[in-house]
Amino acid sequence: MKEAANPKAGERFQDVLTFLESVAEAQGVSLPSDSESLFDQGVLDSFGLLEFLGFLEETFDIKIPDDDLTPGKFETIGRIREYVESRMGH
Amino acid sequence: MAAFIIGTGRHLPQQVMTNSDLEALLETSAEWIFKNTGIRTRRWAEATTATSDLAVGAVQEAIQKSGLRLEDVDYLIAGTMTPDHQVPGIGPIIQAKLGLRHIPCLDVRTACCNPLYGFEIASALVESHRANHVLIVGAEIQSIGLKLTPDARDVSSVFGDGAGACLVARSQRPGAIHLIDIQLFTDGKFVRDLAVLAPGTGNGTRWYEEDPRYHELYYPVMNGRTVILHAARKISDAGQSLLQRNSLSAQDIDLVIPHQANANLLLAIGRQLDIPEKKIVSVLEWCGNTSSASILIALDWAYEQQLISSGNRILFLAFGAGFAWGAALGKVQ
Numbered sequence: 001m002k003e004a005a006n007p008k009a010g011e012r013f014q015d016v017l018t019f020l021e022s023v024a025e026a027q028g029v030s031l032p033s034d035s036e037s038l039f040d041q042g043v044l045d046s047f048g049l050l051e052f053l054g055f056l057e058e059t060f061d062i063k064i065p066d067d068d069l070t071p072g073k074f075e076t077i078g079r080i081r082e083y084v085e086s087r088m089g090h
Numbered sequence: 091m092a093a094f095i096i097g098t099g100r101h102l103p104q105q106v107m108t109n110s111d112l113e114a115l116l117e118t119s120a121e122w123i124f125k126n127t128g129i130r131t132r133r134w135a136e137a138t139t140a141t142s143d144l145a146v147g148a149v150q151e152a153i154q155k156s157g158l159r160l161e162d163v164d165y166l167i168a169g170t171m172t173p174d175h176q177v178p179g180i181g182p183i184i185q186a187k188l189g190l191r192h193i194p195c196l197d198v199r200t201a202c203c204n205p206l207y208g209f210e211i212a213s214a215l216v217e218s219h220r221a222n223h224v225l226i227v228g229a230e231i232q233s234i235g236l237k238l239t240p241d242a243r244d245v246s247s248v249f250g251d252g253a254g255a256c257l258v259a260r261s262q263r264p265g266a267i268h269l270i271d272i273q274l275f276t277d278g279k280f281v282r283d284l285a286v287l288a289p290g291t292g293n294g295t296r297w298y299e300e301d302p303r304y305h306e307l308y309y310p311v312m313n314g315r316t317v318i319l320h321a322a323r324k325i326s327d328a329g330q331s332l333l334q335r336n337s338l339s340a341q342d343i344d345l346v347i348p349h350q351a352n353a354n355l356l357l358a359i360g361r362q363l364d365i366p367e368k369k370i371v372s373v374l375e376w377c378g379n380t381s382s383a384s385i386l387i388a389l390d391w392a393y394e395q396q397l398i399s400s401g402n403r404i405l406f407l408a409f410g411a412g413f414a415w416g417a418a419l420g421k422v423q
Contacts, residue, residue: 066277066323
């Protein structure tokens with residue numbers, strides 16, 4: 001999987017992948033590729049997404065604004081990476 | 091504020107629909123429904139029952155418990171998403187069925203937030219001496235509008251029918267809930283994420299469209315992921331904001347009476363507000379999500395179960411179509 005451009009963000013993005021891997025394992029599914037839907041693959045449901053965004057806020061010390069509370073922004077690992085990078089100053 | 095909730099009531103239809111009853115229609119399992127919603131049963135009205143019938147039952151109980159007479163009621167605020175008729179609202183129908191005086195009767199259309207809007211309007215009316223006893227009723231028959239096919243599983247497994255009512259007065263009495271503060275919000279950007287789109291004028295078609303391609307518009311729409319994300323955030327923020335402006339913390343709250351949307355959502359809100367599950371009133375397991383009625387049914391049930399005691403601080407929380415959301419703070423006399 002592609003490394004994040006920001007080394008700091010990249011380091012912490014590994015924590016995101018670890019989190020998603022543990023969720024996927026609990027759901028009995030594999031973590032999909034960067035471009036596959038985490039929803040369609042059964043990794044995240046509505047409440048899993050809610051919990052995941054709480055994790056993102058804590059890990060990156062950010063507050064996700066209401067306007068960004070759009071499931072599509074977090075549907076794939078690639079989009080999550082883009083979002084995190086954009087919030088970390090890229 | 092000098093407005094007090096002095097009597098509550100509820101009325102549910104007889105017919106119990108279990109999760110097992112829905113398994114074949116929605117191609118799911120009873121356990122999946124419970125795990126995802128916290129609901130085991132809900133009530134569905136018979137075809138011969140109108141929403142106003144359920145409302146009348148709830149009102150009669152609230153009147154009886156309040157010790158008032160029907161002629162004491164001088165304002166009616168009704169809330170429903172599922173009226174008897176498109177026009178007029180159910181307010182006048184309830185007025186006629188109960189034989190109330192020729193008092194003002196209005197319908198509010200803020201869906202699951204209707205009880206909080208009722209509290210706000212009733213408080214303003216009694217405080218301004220425009221009314222002495224305001225009747226608030228929320229009622230729904232949602233079952234007849236549900237799409238009973240597997241693609242609508244998330245929506246159709248949740249909703250139930252029922253009615254709740256309460257009276258708001260200026261004079262207090264032991265056990266009454268003093269409505270201390272209310273904060274309401276709206277963000278209309280999300281109208282289409284939680285809605286029933288037809289009949290209406292915003293669909294680029296006739297009010298009634300015979301073309302079957304438009305028939306989906308008559309079913310409830312719920313973009314579940316968006317709704318959950320916004321509901322959890324906005325309800326928690328509203329609760330925190332209300333506590334803050336009243337110089338209170340979560341620890342000062344004895345009981346939370348939220349809109350009964352989904353048990354997992356209630357738990358998430360509890361975590362975000364740092365309020366333990368035992369303080370959150372839930373009737374979801376046996377009556378499902380009754381939208382406009384849910385807070386009023388939960389309030390009546392909480393009184394019945396003696397969960398409400400003198401000195402308690404109660405936090406009401408709601409979120410629904412609009413998006414509309416808010417919080418209300420009460421203290422038991």
